[in-house]
Amino acid sequence: MFAEPVGQGWTQIVELAVALVLSALIGLEREIRRKSAGLRTHTIIGFSAALIMLVSKYGFTDVLGEHVVLDPSRVAAQIVSGIGFIGGGLIFVRRDAVRGLTTAAAVWLTTAVGMTAGAGLPVLATTATAAYFLVIYGLTPVADRLRDRGSDRRHVEIGYRDGEGVLRELLRICTGHGWSIEQLHTRASGTDGIDAVQGAEEGDTMTHVGATVLVVLELEGTGSYEDLVAELVGHRGVLAVTGGRAGTDDPDAE
Structure with missing residues (x-):
């Protein structure tokens, strides 16, 4: 029992x-x-x-x-x-x-x-x-x-007009070209006149007019960087694109 x-x-x-x-x-x-x-x-x-x-x-x-x-x-x-x-x-x-x-x-x-x-x-x-x-x-x-074979690392700094839903489209463009987004930093600039915005990590400076936002993307992938930048530059609301290889101090202005 x-x-x-x-x-x-x-x-x-x-x-x-x-x-x-x-x-x-x-x-x-x-x-x-x-x-x-x-x-x-x-x-x-x-x-x-x-x-x-x-x-x-x-x-x-x-x-x-x-x-x-x-x-x-x-x-x-x-x-x-x-x-x-x-x-x-x-x-x-x-x-x-x-x-x-x-x-x-x-x-x-x-x-x-x-x-x-x-x-x-x-x-x-x-x-x-x-x-x-x-x-x-x-x-x-x-x-x-x-x-790492065939993979490349790039950083891209994009200035765009705020309030137009541009960031979502920018991320879609990057992933659509075969790039994964490792890091993302954004910073809003002023709304009066010309405002200089400093890069989040690289120390680069971009100048825009009006209400703008600077987004810094750290990318890794095997896609065509030139095609990516060309589409980013031509996208509505984008004011400027600056980029280069990640980890270098000599970015290639696009």
Whole structure:
């Protein structure tokens, strides 16, 4: 009548410890990179996944009988569904760039590592953790080189008339020409006479007449810079366009 479930011995404690250590290793890497989900988050996720896995395996042994049949995989399967909410919360869109995908994938893997350790498969859990570090530290430089091949970085300073919805169109033009917007700074100038506006980072100065706004865009992409500038210059409401290669002090006036 008061029988307790089996599965509360040293074997299960060791499996929890394996999940704790391996999850902490993955979280430590994310913490060093200053990601939103770091050491504590990954450790708790992996440890919790292992605990739920053990509950799924052993938590109902005291109610099993001739007329009770349980599927031990049902509880564990809900981990896969539930972790999607945490992963989705780590992904966000900033302007036209998606951030947090790698961290969300790391959370997913940490969950799998915890489940594997909780299932009593420490060798697979350790192998998966080692594979994670191989991907992060081994493939990241390769991915960066592939991404940088043929890619260019430019900065563009655009002065336009305020209140005409020009900025939205300017961003659409940039992305339409194959450029991603890494940074964006805007600054309104005065409304009386001629107003000199200083660039947000490069220190360049642009002069406009009337109510204008200066927007400084840091761009990266593989599109034609000349075609981009030509369309920007010809767009309604644009008063002036100045640009050059990012990180240089010799911008090419367009």
